[in-house]
């Protein structure tokens with residue numbers, strides 16, 4: 001599909017139209033744009049049955065909500081916020097057991113589509129697609145262009161008969177992707193056949209998994225070039241954030257290049273308007289450049305941008 005929103009809409013339309021779909025109140029999220037779980041549910045023709053509370057949902061909450069009208073149990077990844085404190089949620093494995101005991105499918109909207117074990121890179125573990133399927137999820141949907149690092153797209157993976165029902169739905173043609181996107185997605189997925197290579201070769205994954213030690217030399221190189229161009233700067237420790245509805249609240253340690261300027265907002269605006277745009281952030285009055293998302297051969301462009309932005 002052309003994005004995960006379309007994947008969720010199609011999955012619900014094909015499997016749960018006219019039926020009830022049970023979702024935890026802690027997972028009725030808004031992702032950005034106008035993707036809100038209750039709205040997508042309505043659009044897909046399913047009736048939302050909310051269970052649990054904002055902070056806690058228990059297995060018995062799902063059990064008690066299941067009746068003759070129930071079409072599926074749905075789990076939604078929170079994606080862009082975190083729930084901390086007095087909380088409880090039902091895992092995909094547990095939800096799948098409950099669903100299967102009642103002859104229902106366990107559907108999962110996992111959002112980011114992470115395929116690698118991120119804990120190997122010092123990040124919090126996120127269940128990967130293969131782990132969700134192994135845990136018993138019948139269908140999982142996810143985006144191509146979040147943690148997967150592929151072109152924009154939406155996936156529905158899982159049980160063959162259910163995927164086939166989605167494929168045969170009239171909506172499928174309306175939300176299908178073009179051949180160029182498919183080629184890009186195929187090329188990205190092939191890299192995952194060798195996980196080490198995927199982390200190295202897929203730009204988004206490489207940037208997310210880069211350690212502070214890997215980023216430090218690039219920060220030093222950028223600082224050296226800026227000083228040579230007459231721009232004073234310092235290299236300091238800092239953190240990067242993933243954004244884009246993935247890894248909420250997770251700090252990725254990085255090295256930053258800090259530039260002092262009396263009017264940082266104006267410099268920031270000029271950098272953003274530069275061709276190509278250079279995105280920085282301002283903290284404690286300092287312009288901060290995070291080389292995590294730069295390639296080595298892009299440093300000169302950043303230097304030119306700063307030279308024209310600092311007047």
Ligand SMILES: *Cc1c(COP(=O)(O)O)cnc(C)c1O
Pocket residue numbers: 003004005006008031035076077078079109110111112142143144153154245
């Ligand atoms: C990002 C996200 C979506 C929407 O995905 P798009 O590919 O941007 O349409 C839907 N559900 C969840 C849980 C998400 O994280």
